Amino acid sequence: MLTFQNPAFLFGLLLLAVPIFLHLIHRTIFRPQKFPSLRFILKGKFPLENKRRLRDILLLACRLLLLALLIGFLAGPRWTPPEALADSAADQPLHIFFVDASASMSGWDQMEIAREEIRQQLADLEGAPVALLVSADRPLVEIPPTTDHQSILRALTEAEAFLVQGQHRESLQLAYRWANDFLSSPGANIHLHTDRQNASWNPSVLPAAPSGLEWHWHQPVEEPRANTAILSVRLRPAAEERQEAVVEIRHFGESERQVEAELHIGDQTITRSLNLLPNQTTRTIIEIDRPTSNRGRLSLEADDYPADDTYHFWAGPTPPVEVTLLDREGLLPSEEAFFLERTLEARSETHWQEFNPNVVQPETFSSENPEQQEVIFLLGTGDQLDDSQWEHLESFVAEGGLLLITTGQNPARQNNILRQRDLLNLETIGVASATPRSGNDTIDWINPETPLGRLFDEEDARALLLVNLFRHARIRVDPEEATTLLRNRDEEPLLIEKPFHDGRIVYSAIGFDTSWSDLPLSGAFLPLIREIMATNLSEDHGIQRVATHLDRTPLARSLQLTPDALALADLSPDEPQALQIGEQPVEINVPREESDPTPTPLDEIEAALMPRGPSPQTAESEEEHLAAISISWRPYLLFLAVAFFLMELFFAASGRPTRSPSKNS
């Protein structure tokens, strides 16, 4: 079959009428002339009329062919051999079966329903090319277009839902590439078997489809679907050496649900009956004895999506928080550092969180220190740091660290540096010292809106309010700039905090040694310091929470472990569990993003998949397909055009007189 790349050029064949018309209007008309004798005329060597007519016809033919060949060259004819044409005609449209195997598809028997539907569809497509894509967070099973339906059925039988959040962009792009070879002819269909769960089918990340692809949506289970999911379980200390498990459960459904929750930890099993409101998150606390096991599990009565009905949590101690005490230079640590180090090292019955203090001096403090730093105490040594050390502190706080600054011996100079670096804008008035006349100053106000205020309630606040202050730096701060946590009797701020990007800066107007106050000697010092740091640490601190995932690389990266080391830990990341890798507790649970059974509206998905202009890949693919099965005539036409051009030149030259006519007359 002859096809043309640019068939519009074929209209140029109308131009062939031009040389024919010119030939006709210039056709020679011979005037009859009687003459005595032809003997001298016959001596002329020039070809006679018949020869000239033949030459003219040949010249016309050359010109017509030359013009036709040039037009043909522009039109780009391609010859498809009959065999290839027959093969092409025998082609049937491609059917790509796209199976969503994200975590949500494990519920409601959706995978089995999808399998059965595909089997039925395959039965109706005997001999047609089909392809299979099982997609979770990436293509899990890829069977490119084939007519071997048995391979599709085998792969389909083995395909299972994976407990990950679906990300189908890469899989869809792969399907588009497969479809490209069939789009122009004979066509391509994509059958999507999916619940369109909203986390998996975020329209903003879906790739636009090539034009011509036909979409067929198959939702295994029609709406509405209900689901109950355990979102999180957090352990925290409680009174009398007990623990509290803070449990968050969300019910996705239009009606209330009564559910039994069962918590297992060590030899303890606690069952609670919960009343879950529709489409709301229920928070409940389950008190337990001090656990004898580091691993716990909370289970609900199984529903249609059981993957999120169990939550594995870590009940053991968490790794200590690395704390850097940036002390002033000296042979021995300062008194301030001494008290802080002792306080942080102390064990507490009510606080499991351990701290690992490390005293360093400005000359040894650098950005090359271990990145494990989570808290830095700047013990009045700000004026001893150089620019690079300050830049390191800035980036540390900005990335989520806690910087706790004490006023030091020269508060004005340090505060000036803080202001210049836009870390904390304080106005330094001076240093107030207690006099025999005025007596010692005291802490008079604890901000009740802060965790500190909630910690030091009426009973516990007494110890803090009785602390004697011998001196303090008098500062003034804009309430918009920072939050005041403690004030003295004169309502001057003693402790303020300011968020800085992802971290926090806490400034103390009193030093933590006995020359400033008797706070380090009081019982309030330890809970004060711990609470200041605890409020900065996230609830997840010390526990690595990851979703079930087949790919171990992200988990290894987050744990700063090599994949080999992770393999040695005998970890099965695709199995929900709580475990400890080295000193790092890890909780692996099914991602809860998949728990919401609400599907993304189909029109939103289709709008995102709508073709945006002709796909260059499609055009290229069609071009490649054509090139593969057809033969371009362009080189031959060009060659013939050159040949006829030379012939035209030859005939045209042979028709010109070689001698000029005589002018005797």
Next chain:
Amino acid sequence: MPTRPPLVDLLSPATLHKVGSLAMIARIAVIGFLSGLDRSISQGQGGEFLQYRNYYPGDDLKYVDWKVFAKREKFYTKVYREETNMDLLIVADASGSMDYQGTTAPCGKWRYASMLAACLAYLATKQGDNVGLYVYQDEFTEIIPPNRRGGNLERVLASLQRQKPGGPANHRAAWQSITNRLKNRGIIVFLSDFLEGENILPPLLNRLPNTRHDCAAFHILDRDEIEFPFSQSTEFISLEENSRLRTYPEYVQEDYQKGMNEFLKTLSEGFRSSQTEYRLLKTDETLAHFLAAYLRRRERLH
């Protein structure tokens, strides 16, 4: 006052052609020509009375008409046409090629030849010569032998008026027939375009049996035959043969003229070698040269 046209204009074919009768043409041409030359018709002692004139002392008395003297008492001398033994044999080619009239010529070749023959016959008759006419194509179409009897001129003129050129020319057969009829001394005048005859006629003329005859070949051609002035694509139709030829004149003109020049040269040299006066006449040229040439030749023979 209207001016009298010059002699050349009167003898030009363009002028004479407008006169239909060859007899009138001959009279106009010859009388005009002779008056231009200040010559008169030869008078002599022939048997044919021509006119009377006044007697002049010294005139032979035997020519005085005494009867008129008796009636009028005045002497008149009788004048007779001079009688000679000179024959003028006009041989005219009336083949098809002589029927050609060029694009700019005032008359065709045959018409031109007819006017020439008429003038010649008239002039010769007035000079007392005997005029004969032979017209041929593939064979003779007219034979009027020279004769002393009166009325021969009228027959010649009538025959010339009557002839229609056509067919091929058989020069060899015509000449051989003519040589068998030669008797008296005289002049043989050939009027033809001599096409295809350049290699035939000169050798034949060179073998004249009687040296008392003088030959003159008047080669009549149209100017188109010499210059070949055609420019458009043309289908040439032969006047003698049933053949046609389509060609582009601008491409063959040079070769044509070359062939024509060779033809004229061969013909001229052939006639010269056979001591035949050869003169090329174009159909737009005046007849005066022709008549003058005839008179010179006659005087030479006389």
